[in-house]
Amino acid sequence: MSRPETTRPHDWVHRLIDFAKDACTRPFAWGSNDCVHFALRWHKTLTERDVLAEAAVLGERLEYSDALGAMRVMQRFADMQTIGEAAFGDPMPNPMFAQRGDILLVKCAGIEHFEGLAFVVLDQGSMLGPGAEGMIALPFDPECVVAAWSI
Numbered sequence: 486m487s488r489p490e491t492t493r494p495h496d497w498v499h500r501l502i503d504f505a506k507d508a509c510t511r512p513f514a515w516g517s518n519d520c521v522h523f524a525l526r527w528h529k530t531l532t533e534r535d536v537l538a539e540a541a542v543l544g545e546r547l548e549y550s551d552a553l554g555a556m557r558v559m560q561r562f563a564d565m566q567t568i569g570e571a572a573f574g575d576p577m578p579n580p581m582f583a584q585r586g587d588i589l590l591v592k593c594a595g596i597e598h599f600e601g602l603a604f605v606v607l608d609q610g611s612m613l614g615p616g617a618e619g620m621i622a623l624p625f626d627p628e629c630v631v632a633a634w635s636i
Contacts, residue, residue, distance in 0.1 A: 493586070493636075497531055501586055501606075504530045505613060508620035516549045521568060523615045524588045524604035528573065531586065531636050536572050565590055565602045566632050573634040580633035583607050587636055591629040602631065 494500070504527055511518045529535050537547065547568075549555050562568045569576065569590055576590075583589055585607055592601045605612035611622040612629075 500530050513615045513617050515551050518615045520603040527606045576632040580630045583633035588634045589630050590632040592631050593629040
């Protein structure tokens with residue numbers, strides 16, 4: 486699945502900063518502020534496109550409110566990368582070319598769900614994602630990157 490090429494808006498860095506500030510106050514919540522919805526919200530903030538609204542099938546499949554519901558969604562999609570492709574299109578051919586503001590699928594120690602996989606947003610030397618108390622920033626480790634989407 487491919488997506489149309491997009492050019493980032495001139496104020497994208499400010500959008501990322503504002504997104505991160507807002508995310509600091511949002512604790513992890515299945516179905517609204519888990520890693521999938523965190524990445525979808527960043528995508529919408531940057532592109533002003535709501536892929537959940539545009540892709541009704543994706544939206545219907547991403548309705549859950551607990552870990553069990555999230556696992557059922559995973560079973561329907563097969564894996565996390567398939568969710569990323571449905572939402573963001575084809576991943577980059579080489580995820581090592583990901584840049585600040587791109588969405589990554591990472592497999593890291595400390596990520597407890599979905600076999601250690603999570604969507605994060607790449608920032609300067611860190612990977613941003615939802616945490617129990619609000620946004621967390623993990624040190625960027627290129628060895629963790631499974632796939633990347635240029636946004």
